Amino acid sequence: MSSLANAAPQHRLARFTRHVTAVTPGLLLTAAIAAASIALHALPGAANLSPMLLAIVIGILGHNLIGTPAWAMPGVKLSLRRVLRFAIILLGLQLTTDQLIEVGGEGLAIIAATLLATFGFTTWLGRRLGVERKLAELIAAGTSICGASAIIATNTVTRADDEDVAYGVACVTVFGSAAMITLPLLAAPLGLDARTFGLWTGASIHEIAQVVAAAFQAGPDAGEFGTIAKLSRVAMLAPLVIGLGMLARARLRHAPGSAGHAAPPMPWFVLGFVAMIGVNHLVAIPGGVKSEIVALTTFMLSMALAAMGLETDLRKLAARGLRPALLGLAAALFVASFSLTLIKLTGWHG
Template sequence: MAEKSVNTRFFLGVLFTFVIALVSYLLASLPVISSVGALAVAIIISIIYRNTIGYPILLQSGIQFSAKKLLRAAIILYGLKLNLYIIFNEGLTLLIFGVFVIMFSIGLMMLLNKYLKGNKSIAFLLGVGTGICGASAIAAVSSILDSDEEDTAISVGIIALIGTAFALTYSFLYPTLKVSNTVFGIWAGISIHEIAQVVLAAGTGGDNAMAFALLAKLGRVFLLIPVSFIIYYFVQKNSKTSSSKTNVDIPYFLFGFLLLAIFNTFITIPDNILIYIDQIARFLMIMAMVGLGLNVSLQALLSKATKPMIAVFVTSLLISVITLLVTIVIY
């Protein structure tokens, strides 16, 4: 009887995240809110729920399942966005460009955070999210670092809001920049955080801009794999030399991510099926954001988020300016 009760609470916990995710998904289809995105909406609703009604402790097991297991499942499915042949044959220069963006983003974020004396964990996650692919990169790296769920949720919320603001700014700037649609597309793809935000910005430049934007962006998404394993290596190394040794879980979900990328490279999957899988992955990610958002207290949000938000804004602004100048010179 007790086991049945536990299973029921687990199911209700998962269902709870599903319902809020569905509400967030529907709200994100509305004008204005659509530019913010469902991930940010889900986190905002969850934080409001936690700080007004309270954390639904009886449903914790199901909520934690969504926050951790469904999150990793979404990252694995994300691998189907990649075609490794195209990235290495048509976008090798952009791949090298992406390495620079990642190194600059993480390095500057940590430097600014040290000066501002902000939260180190959030700053690092934001550096990874800014340099690679927003929420997905933050989710992958936070799993390797075993980051506090509150820090992860705050980081995803910040990256969603800042990235959206920059994507909208790019759209308004395009008519005044007097650059080719190729340059504009590469600039958007190499500097904006999320794929959805890249699409929002690059769409202003037309089909050619969109094609180059996605090529540049997916090259950065691919770099999530080596960057994650490098981080895992250093975390494991530090745990071995530390006086208080801790076990570091091997990020098996990244192998799944890579395997699906390889599968998508050599096996042609119909576009209608890919769209369906992409929607599933996105919805799983939204459910995970609900689980993470429920762990954020308003007090912690106000105390932890301000300084990292300043740092990520400055970092994103400098990346935008530098990558635009470099793209104009090269292309």
């Protein structure tokens, strides 16, 4: 009996060792691409390019020009799953409940209404344009919440192709960058004060970095409030992804011929995201430590996007055509105009 008892731990150790050996090369590859993307982001003139965007571009170029080697695939897939989910959990440490309180009930209502309306409009228009449902959902999530992070989080339940994810990331990057340039030019003609402009940018621009770049052009008060408003919007990622997971499971249960198909997993990792918001509220994390956590989160999200790129075939991406791009443009125009209309109608001034 003792020999059998000793054999079980040895077998588990051997299996673990084989797993580590299999995934390490691919993890190192995605980590190297993430490091390169962060280094490129630090170059003059590249500050407005998200490291996540740069990582997926490098991954796509590598896959389509050279090919993703078979020895890297286990680690690439791990980056797309475990690394991604842990990064989204860490994203919660960038938020506190105090920040949500600072935005106020009316401000949060404007952000939430804009999110729901944008998601609903984008998925509805996607159907009218003939855009495949999964791709439309990814563009809707990226536009209504937080760009690439929302797209890859939503895809844990949407289960779209990697080419759909790449297309969605491209849409939110292009149209979010356009909003980042355009909205500051409209602040004075629209008569927006600093905090009102901050709320508008936080409620409508796609990526956190794009919001920061746009809002601070109207001064530090606008920049700080825009960042807080955007982070409040990011907090709504958790209920949206859980809700989409429940819809996906219900859709599969009622679909004909669905027997034998695995149901989309419930995204329980977003509860970890919510828990980290609570931890950040209760525990005073030193500024230096928080900066390191933000950097680690960006690095891990860039690893996930690098992995996505390493599985993306440009020929399949091109086959999606221009209709999803038109959907991304329409969604960007809707989120900006709808949020501004609510701000004006409510007379919100912070």
